[in-house]
Amino acid sequence: MARPRKFDEARVIDAAMDTFWRRGYEATSTRDLSERTELGPSSLYNAFGDKRQLYLRSLRKYQETATAEQVEVLRAPGPVADRLRELLATAIDADLSDTDRPGCFAINAAIERAAADPDVREEVRRNFATVEQALRETLAEGQRSGEIDPDRSAEVLxxxxxxxxxxxxxxxxxxxxxxxxxxxxxxxxxxxxxxTRTRPDR
Structure with a gap:
């Protein structure tokens, strides 16, 4: 009978995700992961597999958290243009304020690993598809309400x-x-x- 794990799995995945996000896949060592997760290398990999598997778990966690927050912004009440602006402006402000954890983890993964690893590519594709679907639904809503140009395809927009x-x-x-x-x-x-819209104060 397997012994129960004596650590918080969600906390470990969060720590691993943050490490990969800040350092990238190649630059992240087993020692880095061990220090950040507070698990020894053998305990870490016995629980989650190898470094690659932990990276994939981190990408899935990103979709469950950061990507879900993006979708939540798009599905909130209010004018469609305001929701789109909030999505984009919030990302800009986050990227400009947190230089230690640069940009979007999914984009970083796409640039660094997607070409070489089909599983990473699929995780990134799923991440992007989730946001695209939410955008398509939001833009179609805007077309029905008269806020978005109805003569253009919601899919293309x-x-x-x-x-x-x-x-x-x-x-x-x-x-x-x-x-x-x-x-x-x-x-x-x-x-x-x-x-042409009246642009908001910055």
Whole structure:
């Protein structure tokens, strides 16, 4: 009979996710993971498998937490344009304020590991698809209410917003100019609504 685990699995996954997020897959060593999770290497890998399996678990946890928060913003009540703006502006502010944990973990994984590891690629694809589906539903809602240009495909608009969202998260890492990044957001919203909008104070 297997002995019960004497650690908090959720806490360990959170610590591993944060480590991979800050350092990347290749730069994260077993020692790094052991120190951050407070588990010895043998205990860590007996519980979760090897480093790669722990990385995949971390990506799934990211989808359950950070990606779920993005979807929650899109499904909140209120004007559709305001929800889209909040999604994009919140990501910009998060990326500019936390330079030790750069950008979006899913994007980092896509850049570093997706080409070489089909399981990582699938986790990232699932992550992106979740956000895209929420965007498509939100934009379709905006079309029904008259807030979003009804002559454009909600699917195409969702991909445009998704591409801009992830592009901004990469751009914020090398061009930390909040005003310039927010200009991109407002131009995107104008494109979605089909009209020039009064831009909010920053």
């Amino acid at each position: 969702a991909r445009q917003v998704l591409s801009t969202y992830y592009g901004l998260r990469v751009l914020a890492r090398v061009q930390p100019d909040r005003a310039a990044l927010l200009d991109v957001v407002e131009n995107l919203l104008e494109s979605c609504t089909g009209a």
